[in-house]
Amino acid sequence: MNKKVTIASDWLAGCAGCHMSLLDIDERLVALLQVADLQATPITDLKQPPASGVDVGILEGAVNNTAGEEVARRMRQRCKILVALGDCAVFGGVPTLRNGFSCEESLRRAYLETESTAEGRIPDDPELAQMKPVQPLGDVVDVDIYVPGCPPSPDAIFHVLTELAAGRQPKLTGKLLDWH
Amino acid sequence: MTNTLPQEKSAPAKEPPVDLARLDRILEEFKSAKGALIPILQRAQDAYGFLPRTVLNHIAYKARVPLADVYGVATFYAQFHLERRGRHLIRVCDGTACHVRGAPRNIEVLEKNLGLVPGGTSADYEYTVEVVYCLGSCGLAPVAVMDNQVCGRLTPEGLVRHLKTLA
Amino acid sequence: MPLEMTTSAVAMANIVINGRRIQTLPGQTVLQAATAAGIKIPTLCHHPRLPAHGSCRLCLVEIEKQRALQPACTFPVSEGLVIRTDTEKLMVERRFALQMILSERSHYCMFCPASGTCENSDCELQRLCYDHGLNCWEYTPHYEKRWPVDGTRQYFVMDHGRCILCRRCIRACSSIAANHTLGVHQRGTHTLIGADDDVPFGRSSCVSCGSCLQVCPTGALSERNSAFAGRSADFKRTKAVCLGCAVGCGIEALVRDNHLARIEGDWEAANGGLLCAAGRFEVLQPRPPRIRTPLVREKGKLAAASWDRALDCVAQKFRKAERVACLASPRLLNESMAALTLFFNETMRTNEVALLYGEAPPLDLGAPAGLADVADSDCIVVIGGNPMEHQRVVGYLTRRSLDHGGKLVLVHNGSTSLDGYADLHLELEDISHPAASPFERLRATYHLRASSLTRLKHMVETAERPIVLYGSGLSTTVYVAMRTLPSRARFLPLIAGTNTRGAVRLGLSARPVNGEILYLMAADDLPDHAPLPTRQFTVVHAAYQSDWTDTADVVFPALMWAEKTGHVTNLEGKTLEVKPVMSAPADVLPAWKVLLQLSERVGRSLTYEDICTFAGSR
Numbered sequence: 001m002n003k004k005v006t007i008a009s010d011w012l013a014g015c016a017g018c019h020m021s022l023l024d025i026d027e028r029l030v031a032l033l034q035v036a037d038l039q040a041t042p043i044t045d046l047k048q049p050p051a052s053g054v055d056v057g058i059l060e061g062a063v064n065n066t067a068g069e070e071v072a073r074r075m076r077q078r079c080k081i082l083v084a085l086g087d088c089a090v091f092g093g094v095p096t097l098r099n100g101f102s103c104e105e106s107l108r109r110a111y112l113e114t115e116s117t118a119e120g121r122i123p124d125d126p127e128l129a130q131m132k133p134v135q136p137l138g139d140v141v142d143v144d145i146y147v148p149g150c151p152p153s154p155d156a157i158f159h160v161l162t163e164l165a166a167g168r169q170p171k172l173t174g175k176l177l178d179w180h
Numbered sequence: 181m182t183n184t185l186p187q188e189k190s191a192p193a194k195e196p197p198v199d200l201a202r203l204d205r206i207l208e209e210f211k212s213a214k215g216a217l218i219p220i221l222q223r224a225q226d227a228y229g230f231l232p233r234t235v236l237n238h239i240a241y242k243a244r245v246p247l248a249d250v251y252g253v254a255t256f257y258a259q260f261h262l263e264r265r266g267r268h269l270i271r272v273c274d275g276t277a278c279h280v281r282g283a284p285r286n287i288e289v290l291e292k293n294l295g296l297v298p299g300g301t302s303a304d305y306e307y308t309v310e311v312v313y314c315l316g317s318c319g320l321a322p323v324a325v326m327d328n329q330v331c332g333r334l335t336p337e338g339l340v341r342h343l344k345t346l347a
Numbered sequence: 348m349p350l351e352m353t354t355s356a357v358a359m360a361n362i363v364i365n366g367r368r369i370q371t372l373p374g375q376t377v378l379q380a381a382t383a384a385g386i387k388i389p390t391l392c393h394h395p396r397l398p399a400h401g402s403c404r405l406c407l408v409e410i411e412k413q414r415a416l417q418p419a420c421t422f423p424v425s426e427g428l429v430i431r432t433d434t435e436k437l438m439v440e441r442r443f444a445l446q447m448i449l450s451e452r453s454h455y456c457m458f459c460p461a462s463g464t465c466e467n468s469d470c471e472l473q474r475l476c477y478d479h480g481l482n483c484w485e486y487t488p489h490y491e492k493r494w495p496v497d498g499t500r501q502y503f504v505m506d507h508g509r510c511i512l513c514r515r516c517i518r519a520c521s522s523i524a525a526n527h528t529l530g531v532h533q534r535g536t537h538t539l540i541g542a543d544d545d546v547p548f549g550r551s552s553c554v555s556c557g558s559c560l561q562v563c564p565t566g567a568l569s570e571r572n573s574a575f576a577g578r579s580a581d582f583k584r585t586k587a588v589c590l591g592c593a594v595g596c597g598i599e600a601l602v603r604d605n606h607l608a609r610i611e612g613d614w615e616a617a618n619g620g621l622l623c624a625a626g627r628f629e630v631l632q633p634r635p636p637r638i639r640t641p642l643v644r645e646k647g648k649l650a651a652a653s654w655d656r657a658l659d660c661v662a663q664k665f666r667k668a669e670r671v672a673c674l675a676s677p678r679l680l681n682e683s684m685a686a687l688t689l690f691f692n693e694t695m696r697t698n699e700v701a702l703l704y705g706e707a708p709p710l711d712l713g714a715p716a717g718l719a720d721v722a723d724s725d726c727i728v729v730i731g732g733n734p735m736e737h738q739r740v741v742g743y744l745t746r747r748s749l750d751h752g753g754k755l756v757l758v759h760n761g762s763t764s765l766d767g768y769a770d771l772h773l774e775l776e777d778i779s780h781p782a783a784s785p786f787e788r789l790r791a792t793y794h795l796r797a798s799s800l801t802r803l804k805h806m807v808e809t810a811e812r813p814i815v816l817y818g819s820g821l822s823t824t825v826y827v828a829m830r831t832l833p834s835r836a837r838f839l840p841l842i843a844g845t846n847t848r849g850a851v852r853l854g855l856s857a858r859p860v861n862g863e864i865l866y867l868m869a870a871d872d873l874p875d876h877a878p879l880p881t882r883q884f885t886v887v888h889a890a891y892q893s894d895w896t897d898t899a900d901v902v903f904p905a906l907m908w909a910e911k912t913g914h915v916t917n918l919e920g921k922t923l924e925v926k927p928v929m930s931a932p933a934d935v936l937p938a939w940k941v942l943l944q945l946s947e948r949v950g951r952s953l954t955y956e957d958i959c960t961f962a963g964s965r
Contacts, residue, residue: 087457090483092490094457099490139487146483150457171480178477180463180578189543236544246521247552248530251544255532 004037005165007056008049009085010075011042012068013095013134014061018086019043021151025158032158035165049078056081056164062088062095063140067129076141081164085157087150089137094150096134103131145170149179188241191234198234202227207242217245217253221260230261266301266308268346271325275314278322282335286322287311289336293343362428371424378406378419381432388432389441389475391448392513393420394562396614398522400514404444405475408432416440442479448472450486451536453494453508454565461509461566463578471564472511495539499549502628503560503570507539510567516540516559523558523621525746555624556743561611572631573601573609585928586613588915589626590678590908593842594718594740595917596622600909600928607631607909607929617718617919623739634907635873635891639932642902649902654934654944661901662948664864664884671695672862674879675855676870677705677844679938680913680925684846685962686939686953687868688853694951702857703872705844706819710851710920712829716814716837717919722747726810728803730758730825731775731793732818732841735765738918741816741839756806758795771806773799778822794822807832816841842918849916852965868938869895871907888938904935911937 011019019042025032039054040046049057057079063072076082087093098106112120137143147160156176163170191198206223210216220243224235231254240247254260270290274283290296290309298311317323320332324339331342359370364377364386371380376399381388391403399420407416411429419432431437448454454472456462461470494508517529517540528551532541542551560568582601589596589610597616601609610627612620641657642649652660665671673691675684691700708731721727721744735742742765749755749768757769766772775793795803807813815829818841829838842848850856863883871890878894887899890907910931914922939958946953 084483091455092487093455096455096490097458100493133490136484136487138483143483148482172482173480177480177482233544246527246530247543248517248528248532248541251541252530252532255545256534 004035005056006037006039006054007058007161008040008054008075008079009038009042009058009060010040010047010049010071012059012061012071012089012137013064014086014088014093016042016060018060018089018149018151018157021149021154022085022157024154026154028154028158032161032165036161049075051078053078053080055079056083056161058083058085059089059137060085062092062134062136063132064095064098064134065129065131069132069140072137072140081144082137082141083145083147083160083164084137084143085147086152087148089143090146090148092134092136099133103133107131147172148177151179153179189237189247191232191237195232195234198228198232200234200238203235203238204242207239210243217243217250218257221250221254225260230264232264233262236262264301264305266306268307268327269310269325270307270327270343271310271312271315272298273313273315273317273321273323273325274311275318277318278314281321283322285336286324286334286339289339293340360424360426360428362424362426362430364430365433373424375424376420377408377410377417377422377424377428377430380424381419381430386432388419389478390420391471391475391511391564392515394515394518396523396620397515397518397562400518403448403511403513405441407437407440407444409434409437438479441475442481445472445476445479445481446485448511449476449481449484450488452510453488453490453492455508459509459566460569460574463580469579470566473565497548499547500553500555501549502555502572502624503557503568504574505540505548506567506569508567509565510540511565512538512540513564514540515562515564516568519558519562520553521750522747523619524554524556524743525750526552526554526556526743528553529559554739554743555628556739557622557624557627558612558620561620570609570628572628576608577603582608583928585926586616587909587928588923588925589622589630590845590911590915590925591623591626591630592738593845593847593918594618594738595845595915595921595923596626596740598622598626602909602928605929618740619719621740621743623743625739630908634871635893637891637907637932638889638896638902638904640904640934642896642899644900649897649899654936657901657903658941658944658948661886662945664886665695665945665949668862668864668884670699670862671697671864671866672699672701672860672882673697673866673868674701674703674860675850675868676703676872677847677850678870678872678908679846679850679868680911680915681846681849681922681962682913682958683868683870683938683942684850684853684855685965686942686958688855689953689958689961690942690946691866693957694946694949694953697862699860699862700855701860702844702847702850702855703867703869704857704875705842705847705850706857707842707844707847707851708817708819708821708840709826710840710848712815712817712826712838713832714834714837715920716839718744718839720812720837721745721814721816721839722751724748724753724810724812724814725751726754726756726806726813728756728758728807728813728815728817729765729841730756730795730803730815730817730829731821732816733759733763733765734816734841735763737843738841741841741918745816754806754810756803758799758803760793771802773803775821792822793820793825795825795828800828804832807836811835813837814839819843840918846915848918848920849914852916853962854965867895867899868905869893870905870938888941890935903941904932906931906935906937910935913937 040049057075059075084090107122111122159176160170210220225231236250240250272287294307296309298309301308315323322334324331324334360373362369364381369384389405391405392400401418401421406419408419409431410417463469497505520529521527528542532539532545542548582603585600587598587600589598596618597613599611599613612622614620640651641654643652643657643660675687691697727745727748754770755768756771758773760775778794779792813836815838865882865885867887869889874894885899886901887895888903888905889896890905896902909929910927911925912927913925916922943953
């Protein structure tokens with residue numbers, strides 16, 4: 001019996017929709033779990049990739065602050081193949097709308113100027129992550145596989161994971177790439 | 181090519197009136213020439229010092245070229261200026277040789293004395309300062325060209341002296 | 348422009364594409380030859396209806412003996428060319444070109460109205476990226492650079508961040524609409540599509556014809572009304588006829604869930620894809636509430652009623668009436684026009700039937716001109732009309748003829764937007780009675796002085812393909828004089844009112860009518876003019892609520908233009924088939940059906956065959 005491929009995932013500046021799409025493979029999850037071992041994901045109990053490393057690391061969401069950079073680097077370090085899942089990880093996605101404004105402007109708007117804020121204050125605890133311009137994952141760490149889509153279709157995600165489990169490079173074409 | 185606007189577009193409200201007689205003479209000269217937009221713009225700029233909107237509108241109407249094309253050509257080339265410039269044009273070279281031989285200091289002097297950042301024109305329309313890259317006189321670095329006169333080995337003091345001679 | 352095929356002995360060129368021998372006409376481009384042979388080459392800035400540009404570099408092909416790859420869209424065929432369109436090198440080049448385009452601006456599909464690909468429109472750039480297997484950006488764009496969004500036009504928005512500078516919009520504005528508003532400003536990374544001297548589009552010489560919008564390959568130009576209303580696959584696309592004016596442009600209507608979302612120009616129709624703001628955008632603007640059932644006034648208030656009740660009520664009044672008058676909107680189709688003429692002449696035995704508005708000049712001045720002839724004319728005379736206002740596509744085609752070196756003769760008083768283009772501008776003389784009231788002067792009769800006529804004739808005589816665009820309100824002598832123009836002069840009447848020409852054929856015209864009972868067939872028109880004189884009893888047959896329906900005694904619901912079946916006669920005299928693109932509310936009937944039912948209840952029945960016979964006889 002083949003050894004199962006080990007997978008860990010996490011999400012950064014994303015909406016978790018790509019993970020929902022992963023769950024949308026529905027009963028194919030059973031088939032997937034025959035060949036893959038989901039070691040850590042935000043939707044299970046274990047949330048950080050194990051220090052001993054995994055075969056496949058999956059990251060959803062864009063990198064928008066120093067915390068995200070840390071998570072991305074740690075995942076890159078602890079996996080052999082890194083998958084950028086979804087448009088936010090691949091291109092930066094919807095969060096990049098913020099890039100039209102400086103970080104200062106964004107913080108001011110969010111914490112001081114929104115209509116429902118009274119006596120606002122921009123959090124400045126040194127332990128907090130620092131906001132940075134939003135970047136796609138590939139600008140921060142080396143990415144091996146890109147799975148675009150907002151979200152990528154469950155078929156595309158299932159294809160990528162089962163191909164990886166079989167030791168093959170997944171190729172996305174046709175309907176798997178064109179997610180509309 | 182047909183006219184693009186049914187009548188000549190009027191100038192923006194804050195633009196001072198322009199005597200179009202000189203422009204009409206230029207346009208008359210190029211009347212039967214095809215594709216003469218660039219020479220017309222060059223001659224117009226020579227005549228008026230720059231290219232006010234009134235002049236662009238008039239060229240478009242008379243030469244029967246779409247205004248969008250006249251504006252497109254005028255903004256494409258760095259030689260065309262759509263804003264009024266100073267009577268005295270000071271071009272400071274900031275190419276490699278001039279830069280290492282003190283051009284930034286000269287630029288600073290200009291900022292202090294004239295209150296002008298590179299690309300700017302003084303409020304009294306006396307001076308325009310431009311930073312350019314390599315006039316090809318590296319042996320004379322640092323170089324500035326003031327009203328078409330090349331001034332080499334320019335010190336900040338020398339620069340101030342030269343400024344005074346500009347009249 | 349599509350190449351015209353001539354049958355003269357023109358030598359075909361023999362070329363080879365991907366190992367296939369192909370015969371082409373000389374003068375074609377490699378792209379045209381490949382397309383004709385069914386070989387696909389990707390393109391982006393190319394459009395079959397626009398002059399070739401060659402800027403996107405997607406169509407680069409390998410041509411033997413050429414030093415570098417060549418753009419197929421501009422490279423002319425010649426004898427012996429050997430071309431390859433399918434090599435690995437070209438695949439790499441195409442992906443690179445796409446990555447370069449993506450790196451320049453903010454190509455964010457996830458919040459773009461054009462996102463979502465399929466064969467018809469939407470985003471061609473996205474389609475190409477998917478076709479070439481692109482799954483990421485090689486070169487991350489500069490996120491911080493903010494590209495302007497120009498929302499100053501009323502009906503559509505320009506997002507410069509999605510623009511790929513293909514210049515299709517500029518080429519469409521120049522060669523299709525002949526408006527020349529758009530150009531390219533600045534250079535390098537600052538290059539922007541601009542209007543006139545860089546003014547907001549909504550304050551420029553733009554006429555909102557929407558030609559640029561229709562050809563834009565990305566979401567840079569997007570329409571407000573239909574943005575995010577669905578992807579192409581969600582819409583039903585039907586070819587139809589615009590009923591905005593007498594031109595009758597061919598359109599394609601996009602409907603989703605019985606809601607009219609977007610209008611596009613039909614490239615295959617006589618207008619060649621060109622529309623005006625009225626037919627493309629204004630027609631989609633909100634209307635007053637729809638009348639969905641018959642309404643009968645009782646105790647001073649209008650209340651919903653059954654068709655039976657409403658028809659009986661009207662029939663009763665009609666049977667007892669002394670004189671019943673009918674005013675009909677010129678937007679009615681030929682079938683309804685024929686039905687109403689027959690109904691009022693035969694069943695009601697009255698001649699008090701007229702158009703609500705609309706005028707046609709004499710239609711027999713000479714050989715007719717077609718819409719497609721206008722742009723090719725070398726001398727256009729516009730007399731007694733203002734096409735740029737009332738038959739706008741004809742106006743745009745007139746300006747197109749000027750771009751080709753054609754001359755323009757304008758004969759009118761007052762000012763129009765064509766004035767600045769006229770090679771000859773003549774005035775008309777107002778010969779209406781000096782004591783006429785200001786109202787009567789609105790319908791003044793105009794006359795052309797002999798000296799002006801001579802100059803006009805001279806212009807026409809020196810032209811090879813002269814066309815006369817003429818309106819109503821000119822004196823008989825003017826029309827007589829136009830009949831004496833050289834026989835190669837062709838005529839196109841500038842008719843006011845969508846189907847006035849169809850009405851005129853049945854003997855209808857706009858004039859006051861008398862009768863203590865009025866049947867107003869308003870179709871989907873809205874009151875635009877002075878209120879009608881009150882009568883004893885008014886029946887209004889209308890699609891929308893208005894002052895007319897609010898003061899009516901009985902209201903019949905009417906179809907609106909997109910729901911109609913039948914025919915109209917446009918200003919060329921062509922009979923255009925009108926097909927519905929939407930379904931009407933359940934209780935709404937076509938006007939002719941209502942009249943047939945009414946005729947039965949009044950006691951002098953008409954049948955559908957009667958209408959056909961009557962219409963056929965005209």
